[in-house]
Amino acid sequence: xxxxxxxxxxxxxxxxxxxxxxxxxxxxxxxxxxxxxxxxxxxxxxxxxxxxxxxxxxxxxxxxxxxxxxxxxxxxxxxxxxxxxxxxxxxxxxxxxxxxxxxxxxxxxxxxxxxxxxxxxxxxxxxxxxxxxxxxxxxxxxxxxxxxxxxxxxxxxxxxxxxxxxxxxxxxxxxxxxxxxxxxxxxxxxxxxxxxxxxxxxxxxxxxxxxxxxxxxxxxxxxxxxxxxxxxxxxxxxxxxxxxxxxxxxxxxxxxxxxxxxxxxxxxxxxxxxxxxxxxxxxxxxxxxxxxxxxxxxxxxxxxxxxxxxxxxxxxxxxxxxxxxxxxxxx
Amino acid sequence: xxxxxxxxxxxxxxxxxxxxxxxxxxxxxxxxxxxxxxxxxxxxxxxxxxxxxxxxxxxxxxxxxxxxxxxxxxxxxxxxxxxxxxxxxxxxxxxxxxxxxxxxxxxxxxxxxxxxxxxxxxxxxxxxxxxxxxxxxxxxxxxxxxxxxxxxxxxxxxxxxxxxxxxxxxxxxxxxxxxxxxxxxxxxxxxxxxxxxxxxxxxxxxxxxxxxxxxxxxxxxxxxxxxxxxxxxxxxxxxxxxxxxxxxxxxxxxxxxxxxxxxxxxxxxxxxxxxxxxxxxxxxxxxxxxxxxxxxxxxxxxxxxxxxxxxxxxxxxx
Numbered sequence: 001x002x003x004x005x006x007x008x009x010x011x012x013x014x015x016x017x018x019x020x021x022x023x024x025x026x027x028x029x030x031x032x033x034x035x036x037x038x039x040x041x042x043x044x045x046x047x048x049x050x051x052x053x054x055x056x057x058x059x060x061x062x063x064x065x066x067x068x069x070x071x072x073x074x075x076x077x078x079x080x081x082x083x084x085x086x087x088x089x090x091x092x093x094x095x096x097x098x099x100x101x102x103x104x105x106x107x108x109x110x111x112x113x114x115x116x117x118x119x120x121x122x123x124x125x126x127x128x129x130x131x132x133x134x135x136x137x138x139x140x141x142x143x144x145x146x147x148x149x150x151x152x153x154x155x156x157x158x159x160x161x162x163x164x165x166x167x168x169x170x171x172x173x174x175x176x177x178x179x180x181x182x183x184x185x186x187x188x189x190x191x192x193x194x195x196x197x198x199x200x201x202x203x204x205x206x207x208x209x210x211x212x213x214x215x216x217x218x219x220x221x222x223x224x225x226x227x228x229x230x231x232x233x234x235x236x237x238x239x240x241x242x243x244x245x246x247x248x249x250x251x252x253x254x255x256x257x258x259x260x261x262x263x264x265x266x267x268x269x270x271x272x273x274x275x276x277x278x279x280x281x282x283x284x285x286x287x288x289x290x291x292x293x294x295x296x297x298x299x300x301x302x303x304x305x306x307x308x309x310x311x312x313x314x315x316x317x318x319x320x321x322x323x324x325x326x327x328x329x330x331x
Numbered sequence: 332x333x334x335x336x337x338x339x340x341x342x343x344x345x346x347x348x349x350x351x352x353x354x355x356x357x358x359x360x361x362x363x364x365x366x367x368x369x370x371x372x373x374x375x376x377x378x379x380x381x382x383x384x385x386x387x388x389x390x391x392x393x394x395x396x397x398x399x400x401x402x403x404x405x406x407x408x409x410x411x412x413x414x415x416x417x418x419x420x421x422x423x424x425x426x427x428x429x430x431x432x433x434x435x436x437x438x439x440x441x442x443x444x445x446x447x448x449x450x451x452x453x454x455x456x457x458x459x460x461x462x463x464x465x466x467x468x469x470x471x472x473x474x475x476x477x478x479x480x481x482x483x484x485x486x487x488x489x490x491x492x493x494x495x496x497x498x499x500x501x502x503x504x505x506x507x508x509x510x511x512x513x514x515x516x517x518x519x520x521x522x523x524x525x526x527x528x529x530x531x532x533x534x535x536x537x538x539x540x541x542x543x544x545x546x547x548x549x550x551x552x553x554x555x556x557x558x559x560x561x562x563x564x565x566x567x568x569x570x571x572x573x574x575x576x577x578x579x580x581x582x583x584x585x586x587x588x589x590x591x592x593x594x595x596x597x598x599x600x601x602x603x604x605x606x607x608x609x610x611x612x613x614x615x616x617x618x619x620x621x622x623x624x625x626x627x628x629x630x631x632x633x634x635x636x637x638x639x640x641x642x643x644x645x646x647x648x649x
Contacts, residue, residue: 230444233402234500235432236458244458245446252448324448324484 008317015316019309026305027082030298031075039292041091042067048091082302088295092287097299100284105303107177108280111273112265114196115203120258123208127215128250132242134220143216146209154268158202158275165198172198175277199276206268207261215254222249252323259318262311266304345416346539347378347401347508352413354393354400354563367410370396371563373644374413375635378508383530383540385550385571387589388560389605394543397560398510401541402435403427417508432457436506440513442493445485452481455500463503470499474529491522498529509533510541515549527553547589551575556641559586562606562616565635568642582643585617615645623647 042062046053053061066074081088087097126142133139149157166174173179177195178187222228223246231241266282273282281300288296320326354371371393378384388394399405401415403424415422417430427435446454455471456462471480474495480488488496494514501509511530515523523546530540531553544550550557551574559567566583573580574590581587588601603620614629615621621628627646635644 226439226441226443227446229404230437230439231446231458232404233431233435233437233439234457234504235428240458245449248446248448325486328484328487 008320011317011320012313015313019306019313022309023302023305027079027298027302028075030301031078032071034294034298035071035074039294041065041292041294044091044292044294048094078298087299087302090288090296091293092291092296093293097295100296101281101299101303104279104281104284107278108269108273108282110192110196111200111203111278111280112269114200115207115268115272116258116261116265118200118204119206119208119211120254122204123211124215124251124254127212127254128219128242128247130212130216131219131223131246131250132238134216134223139216143213146212149205150209150213152205154202154206155271155275157205158199158272161198161202162275177279195278199272199278202275203265203268203272207258207264210261211254211257214257215250218250218253219246222246252319255322256315256319259311259315263308266308344379345377346380346382346418347541348414348416349374349376349401350414350416351375352397352400352411352415354396354405354412355410356406357408357410369563371400373564373632373635374560375565375642376558376568378539378541379555380507380539381534381537382556383534383542383554385542385544385547385554385557386560387544387547387550387557389545391605392560393563394545394560395512398437398512398541398543401427401508401510402431402437404431432459432504432506434505434507436501436504436509438497438501438509438511438514440516442485442488442490444497445493447485449484450481451483451485451488451496454485455481455496455503457500457503467499467503470502471496474499474502491518494518494522494526498526502529502533506538508539508541510543512543513545514542515544515546523549524552547574548593559583559589561585564616564644565642566617566644570641573641582638582641582648583617583645584621584623584648588620617645 042058042065045061046058062068066077069077085098087101089095090097090100093100126146130139130142130146162174165171173195177192178184179191179195182191223241228241228245231245236244269280270282270285272278273280274286277283281304284296285300285304287293288300352371352374353369355367355369357365357367359365374393374397376384376386386394386397396405396409400409400411401422403422405411417426417434420426422430445451452464452467453462455467456464468478468481472478476492476495476499480492480496485493498514501511509530514526514530518526527542527549530542534540534555542550542554547557551571554571556568556570557574558565559569567581567586569581569586573582577596578587578590581590585601588599591597591599592601601620606616606619614631615624615633618624618628623645625647633644633646635642638648
């Protein structure tokens, strides 16, 4: 047990180093891309001030911001600020970027977590059903549904659901995370969940069929393995085999897949949040991109990289805790 | 009337009888035409109570499929013809299902037959409740498996330990018929002897063992009789003593050739290759490689006949 603990810490440290170097690379690349883009941060800032600025004043701002410094120097300047937790101020929201990310992330996290759980649990169950009835009619029908779902773009599904359940049937609100015209402190948890259902469902549909089809294939392999054949000769019926060997051997790869889908999840949330006007990180990043809010854009880029890396690291650590093949290696 | 009664009595002593068993696989050939590939044909032998029967033959002679056919765990595209009787009752898919794990036990070949993610102890105990953990621990001890073995995962076992764990699964059951599928490959001579001794022990306790192997040398040491399979056919059934007597004791030219091919008996290779059971031959399946063949052999498959207290599928054997 002590050995495993030490090993886990070891892996954690090694993963963290990898993560930090990756974040550094992401920061460098995104900074490079932003500096090469035609966006003029000073111009955007002045636009936000909504007052006339003389060329002299503009030159002063440029001097103050260090726009004319060499790019490498600017990068290091920015990086030291970031490392101190200073992500700058958003031009469109006129508030510190860190604050916006924190606030938006909670909304996004709720959305992504719900979607993640829905797709994970239902995808897995469906995969088990498909694998169990491999190539028989329940599998054939479900497989077609999965193919259809995975070939439909998320934004389109989102619009479709919005149209059907929001506009026609009026079962769910058509957008936002809380009712319109209510102060945020008066919004109940129930109402928040009510607003969350449709976007979360849309987002879950994106990774849902992946996990289902993967589990199906994996279960089929397991059911045709030597050890299942042996279990059969020992008198285990199909249901016992599924419970004793099937799920045991399928759940590990499914978990890994689910944890490594954080990247897709984040990408999907941008689309889902935009369709449902949901105030999360996803809608903030598209707003930042469209309105040239550089500090917000860079901040969210870094944050999302951190988020995805964390997901992958959890998958790595979890696998070592759960999989006996890796956990109990002979000394 | 009395003949029938006699037959019944006879069958009760016999635990398992295989009559004229054929096995073929359906598959799609060119242009989606269904073809059937025959892998076992005309297989006959019986297993008495308390007996070890070695089924020997080269790779690809259909030995392992025989085990699957008895247990009823063939893939769905397999077609079985002929009859298998267990304690005088004809085996049906339903009966096989009931007998699996109760009267029949399989000792498979390798570690791939153990669930990689389940601890060995839990796995050996099986799915039946209550779990026979105490009895299993005793059997593990008897097989000189260390006490902690039960807590290990299959990948942590050595080859020999895996073998013993697999044998333990059979010993835990009340099975009357134990089918051991190639239990010795990959083992040293001592380990192999030890493993085969375990099967002999089970037979001495009144159980019956089918030992599927291609190691004639070792099989003869522990088996009561040997069924020689060639291209999915039984060509000879001889007692182990016949093998000890050497070439004169044996009947079929193939068995003799096998005997001569053993290192201590001249190491003489058998010319030619073994055909598929279903390779469109009307005559004796061994005829192309046989030095004793006559026109008769190429015309019609010889029936299996009794000869000197054994059985042989050959016109010319004496």
